Amino acid sequence: MYTIGIDLGGTNLRIGLFNEQGEVVEEYSRPTESEKGPEYVINNMAEIINALKDEHTIHAVGIGSPGPLNPYEGVIIEPPNLKGWINVPLVNMLEKKTGLPVKLDNDANAAALAEAILGAGSGASSVFYVTVSTGIGGGYVLNGKLVSGAQGSCGEIGNMIVNPNPDAYQGPGLNKGALEGLASGTAIGRIGNERLGITNGAQGVFELASQGDKAAQEILDEAINYLAIGLANIVHTVNPEVFVIGGGVMKSKELILEPLYEKTKQYLYPSLRDSLIIKPAKLDQKAGLIGAGLLAK
């Protein structure tokens, strides 16, 4: 018995064949070409799935996709990373073309599931996955199961308000003072540009900070402080056993993990401080595909 996992990215479409142990036994990758429209991309998916179906007994298909989307209705709503894909009934379309049951969730949730089951959070009863990249997202896995939320918006912590001041920064589509506007890779790059004239984004700030530049370090300290508030707020809301932190910004994890841990600890009830566990993600770019495979289970 096999399952198929699909990592539908803005750039690449990855399709994996998974055995019962959740291991990838075959893998396909091609450009998504999302600009050619849903019908074209979904036909490409169906073609590969149907070819795999001829050779193996396939149980179900899981898809991780950029959000917003509705995991219950299987509809992609209007992702910034899939331009022109508006209210696409992806699950319905793919089920018709393949005859297989299809499960859709957003890419951060898929990655959360992968890290919780097979990655850095493996063995923990509850895992909150946080990805800090161009945006900030997350996913919550409780007793081995993804918590999707009533409208599928569990883990949308990029929009958590961590600074209610009227002059707090407001990123596009976000609350004023939202975590993503203050602590994402994009935010670090923006502030680096404003204060230090850096033009190569967060990477430039990390480089300067690792060379001992104080102004760059201050930018990181501020972002880490907001991330710590975000994590502490999650602890006091659902008290997960383990945090797993992934995303592009974690390429500089030696500058982030330790101060993030110390800061978050300070913001917890004293009785919770010694139990705080923050781990770096383990599966990297593979998390989305592996998680999609797990969604199919």
Add this chain to the structure above:
Amino acid sequence: MYTIGIDLGGTNLRIGLFNEQGEVVEEYSRPTESEKGPEYVINNMAEIINALKDEHTIHAVGIGSPGPLNPYEGVIIEPPNLKGWINVPLVNMLEKKTGLPVKLDNDANAAALAEAILGAGSGASSVFYVTVSTGIGGGYVLNGKLVSGAQGSCGEIGNMIVNPNPDAYQGPGLNKGALEGLASGTAIGRIGNERLGITNGAQGVFELASQGDKAAQEILDEAINYLAIGLANIVHTVNPEVFVIGGGVMKSKELILEPLYEKTKQYLYPSLRDSLIIKPAKLDQKAGLIGAGLLAK
């Protein structure tokens, strides 16, 4: 088959006998007299339980108690409302004295369970209960089951940071800028005293506001704004289907519910605004006892 629920309060000890439908069929109430120590109070509990055991087949005992406590080890840690109760192995002691399995959780979690199963949240797949009283607490019920969290601290949203400014108010034992310090009944009363010289707490602020006093209304607006940030942050973290709001402050719910709903909505991703549901608690003081009965199930 019956279960027993115990609402261990700082003032009163309530014990209920529950039938299989979760209805209270017998109820006992007496002063807790917690100052006489755990042994004395636990003996009182055991006496009533053993008398009930002689007449009925009892399956298990559930207890809702002020926190902090460890629900997994069944130990009461050091609740401000049970002075001198330090690291009391309540579950162990009561199991020995009664021969019945005992389940302990904090009072807000017990109330959350009651409201989710039999109260205002009945029928919803996920309920986040928030109590706004002298303090602010909560509980999260997912698919009919209480989520306790890794250290039993799920729902401790009173310590959620909603204002990170260095000059934000810091309540005792709380983070600077924590929700409880800015929006609890105690907080509303404290600010009423500072700004308006009110000496009868939140009640005084509510009275003035309902008479049209602008300064009192402003105090409520600020508290409601912080509560709205708290609820929106919970939505973007776990996206519950329904919020149920209880606690003493809800005696003035006509001044709170509507503006809280409108404010919270503004802080949500547009796609989530129409799905927001905030309901007033239904079981009032009974929630703790009923929840304790459900804990035993």
